[in-house]
Amino acid sequence: MDLNLTPLFAPEGVVVIGASRQAGKLGAAMARSLAPFPGARALVNARRPDPAEGVYASVAEAAAYLEGRLDLAVLCVPAPGCAEALAEAAAAGCRAALVCSGGFGEAGPEGEEYADELRRVARETGIRLLGPNTSGFFAPHLGLTASFVPAAGQLPAGDIAVVAASGGVNHALSFDLVAAGNGISLGVGIGAGLDVTAADVLEHLAEDDRTTAVALHLETVPDGPRLVAAVRRVAAAKPVVALVVGRSDIGDFARSHTGALATSWRTTRAALRQAGAVVVDDERELVDALTALSRIRLRPQLAPGLGIVTAQAGPGLLLADRAGTDGIPVPELSTTTRRALSELLPPLTYQRNPVDTGRPAETFDRVLATTAADPAVVLLAVYALTEPDSVDLASAAQAAGLGADSPAVVVVGGLPEDVTEQRARLHKAGVPALTGPAAAANAVRALVRDARGRALRGEAGEMSPALGGEAHASSPVPAGPLDEDAAKTFLAGLGIRTPDRVACDDRAQAHQALRRLGGPVAVKVLDAAILHKTEIGGVHLGVRTAEELDVALDAIGPDRRYLVEAMAPAGVDLVLGVRRVPVFGPVVLAGLGGTAAEALADVAIRLAPLPVTEAATMPDELAARALLDGWRGGPVLDRAEFGRVAATLAAALAASPRTAEIEINPLRLTADGLIALDAVIVPMPTVPMPTVPTPTVPTPTKENDHA
Template sequence: MSLDALFDPRSVAVVGASANPAKWGYWLASGALAGRRRRTVHLVNQRGGALDGVPFLPDLGAVPTPPEHVVVAVPPPQVRSVVVDGLAAGARCFTVITSGGSDPAEERELAALVTAHGGRLLGPNCMGVVDTTTELRLSWGDFPAGSVGLVSQSGSLALEIGRLLARAGQGFSRFVSLGNQRDIDAADALDALIGHEGTRVVAAYIEDFRDGRRLARTLTAAYAAGKPVLLLTLGRSAASGRAAASHTGALVSARAVVAAVCRDAGALLTESAGELADTAVLLAAAGERIGRLPIPRTDRAGGRPAPPRPLRVSVVGDSGGQGALAADALVSRGLDVPVLDEPTRIAVAAHLAGRAGGGNPVDLAGAGEADLRNYARIARALLEAGDTDATVLTGYFGDYATANPAQAGLECGVARELGEAARKAGRVLVVHTMARDTPALAVLREHGVPVYERIEQAATALAHAARLPCTPPQPPAALPRRSPGRRVADGAYESVRELLAAHGLAFPVAEFVTTADGAADAARRRTGYPLALKAMGLAHKSEAGGVALGIADEAALRAAFARMGAATGATRYAVERMAVHPYSVELIAGVRYDPAFGPVVMVGLGGVTAELHADTALALAPLTPGRARELLLSLRHAALLTGWRGAQPVDLDAAADALCALARAAVEHPELAELEVNPLLVHSGGALALDAHGVLRGRQVYGRSAVR
């Protein structure tokens, strides 16, 4: 359903309005009155009174015309009756500020009542909504106008972000405080920002992802619409607080899942309110130019994607020290400050005095003081040359008129030239300056040049922007219906092995036994020698002495069986044919069910050192073979798979198929909270699962065979 009544209603009624500035009702009422040129405003308070010449009405029944949007700021026991009255009066949208007093069931019932009448509900327990493009201010606090749309589960954090944006000459197009999300949730609010003409950058602080896959589709849609999304979240969730029942559980954190979703959807995950605001300023000012940066992200030569080329940055500093520190800040964040091409060095040096050279960083060495126009000349030479993607000007520019007001006109003119040079070249220009709130800085911002007070802000914003993908991301695949086959009874190796084999995973020949005689018979009939003996029913058998490898004959098998029985007390064992392949690599592959995002696939370097390496890649299940292959090649140690130092490369297609089969099994069996193969032995001839186990939902860890 449309959210037009939320952001641009024809009429608003504030129930709980107040003339006391210490009360929420005052800020909601005064904010509503600020937009009365655009809409009708009614103020309701059963005790009477007035604000700014507008009398308070006793209840919604006294409102002369139907209020399209009702803001509810009354004590908890009165909320339901106000909503009922609002629906009777014809309201289509409710923003419920009230917090406390209502249990979740009552809140859900309230939302159901509103939606059953074709309406929408924001909250309860929210801070309100602001749309600076429609003069709607239904919240407490100041919200500077700008082109950043924010959806937040924290009102105070929104105020902080707003102040940071304001200091940089930016602000909000829209702000939505989600509250308890009983109806309008993060995906709804973000969808509304994507289609909003006044919003250039979308930002969100989300703690509770609810339907994570729907949100992932929204993030993908935002990228497709040219609206970059900046996400800020916590590093904790119910999933991450649960004790890990497997290697997969230990290696897949809630934040890692969010990071993977953002990567695949084209969104940027930030670490703080400051990072979010700084990056939003850059993207709002120069987002179109950043989207056109010619940064080749992949090179398919040899069948393996090359790492993305770093964003190349040229630096112009008023002093050698400032330029060098700027270069250090950029390089430490993964950006490149390259040597300039000879023609560019010559073009830059033409505007420098004395022995100053045209290196990178460029040291102005007084050229700016000699003639302010040199700032524009040198920046233009760098922007038009094309050997770098962005230029950072660091130092004093913007502050000359503070010391000498006679230079105000000239400095503003140079600022205008800088902005025009960046626009004409189609490249990014960023200014770091010790000045603050001067006319020249205002001119820079008007011409799409972001300005920062600290060089690390500029460097971080550029580094985040450089992570935007060049190719449109694909929305997550829909989850297929559950398999009509039988549910997995337990997570033990036998059961999981049978399940995965049915989905196409290959395992060594094996037989499960309870006695030493049975083991010897299995070796004669099925596996041959050498073989592996593994005790069933233990969580970590390697440490407990529950695995023996390379058993060469029956005598060694019986001896191993006796030792293992004494050490583990196991009553059931697996006798497996040894799998030995030259140039093989052990991987770990797992799927963990995330409460928000559903099944999440993890692949990484495996075996007993899986947690030590912590070299993993994540994606939402199910997978396509192409996506599975990309995950494998994104590992830090992917060179081990493609032929490290002359080794034979593994069969990547077989490895990818194994990942797809594992993901498919997990998707079709949601009764499994975790499903894991470790190790998955990949080699030039295929992929072989050497161990597997699962964890049923609501259960403790089930017995699994040890990794080897």
């Protein structure tokens, strides 16, 4: 198969198969949309050929007429005829095709057969196929509109590419981006994705110099690792902003079990973020992010400081409030900066950060330049209502040198026509213009996340030494079912701290262990077959005396093996697991212990394996992360230590193809660091399964009270 999508998206010639003159027909809409295309162009209508009008009886005839310059065939024929038309197009020399029709996979067994035929023709001929079930694509730079939506032909050319699961969303996002003052380099609706997938288009865009940023919309992911690789490749060169559908499918936490923590919406978002995409919540945030990221990109860094200059206090406060909520630092300005500002602004204005200019005066450009030049300010956000009497915002921004070398986002408030005029001038100067505080806050967040993500992935720029360190050398999980002691011994071998313990074959050994360890100890049943020890009375905590030990052993029952273990100090319990999930393969999951955290599905996810630096960022994604930072005088989590444990566990799973899951629950944060209080290692099922299984997870139990 030819991986090159140039014949699809930048064809020398296009032929519409099933072209029609009947208004309302797909073949008529496509012929009309493609009419302005300046390259070679032909229509095919077997029943009403009219060569004088460029309508031929067959693709072969059209190709002959156009001397083989046909690259792309646009098929406007119903599903049953598509495979044959595709084969004809391929035979006539077309290297790419677009099928818009429905009636394939979604239409029952007969449709599935049509889909199989299409796939077969594509595979056998090597022709690349976009669709079916899509409204097509457009490449405004080339005057190429392979979409039946009429307005698509009027989208202005620009820098942003759209790769959408759905043709409708491709159009909607492109229109939204244009409404925000942007242009489109390429807009693609993947549709059913029988051949060309989002990953393919991303690979194409990595090489496309016209595109400076990419919008990605996903509904389902056919191949996780492939998509991740493609996003990683594009994101290294240009920003990718991703919107993933499917949140509400897992929204009903009441019904969901721990298994829900790894469902595709969350995992897909985590995977995309890890690969370098900026992940957004809705299409407006996507537009805001791309309006900024298509024009400017901060250098890689963990916590770029935001300077805010506002001509009106109230909107500036809305912006600062959102930045604070998003955890974006709004640093105090240096005394040098403040001294300079005091000479530019009236005495009563607030001159720290935000800088509130009051009604902007002729010094506004110097206020912008001065604030942007502060050592703590990496990115500037500017708000002003249009007031022609007092300041021309676009001119001030230019005079202040805002743009690629002095990154800034600017909000212009005012009547729509004033805003549009100012925005166009700002965009021409390379300064992203947004429509309000919320939009600007979205843009700022996207710029910061992009810079932070690149720093964490080790791109040039600052890197917090606290996040560094190496994962422990990975070693594979030993074969066979492992009981708690064996699991902990394996973890200890990976450099993960576990409590002092003794595996005991009988009561005498248990008593000996108590004497050796001293009280209090935990006494547990030791049996790899028992996953829910607490529920069968198999866990006894705080055992101090021989008498108490006998009570515990009696309760566990005779003819058992026992684990006698030193009690850990009090602390905060985490859950850390690595497991294999559908579509994406091995993932790391980290959360806090306790049912509330679980009910909230408050969990951070990463694809495995991963570097320590990346793993070290997981705790800060947790909503309840305050518990890890000295809550009520408790211990503070060393992120680097956590990163080393998580990355080590991830490497261990990667090295153990016969292991489905390793879970440490709880992993306790104590004043002395992390310690694994219980661990379960689940082997892969030995019977081959039709799909990658989602292993069950032991439920948090009273062992959380292990104190």
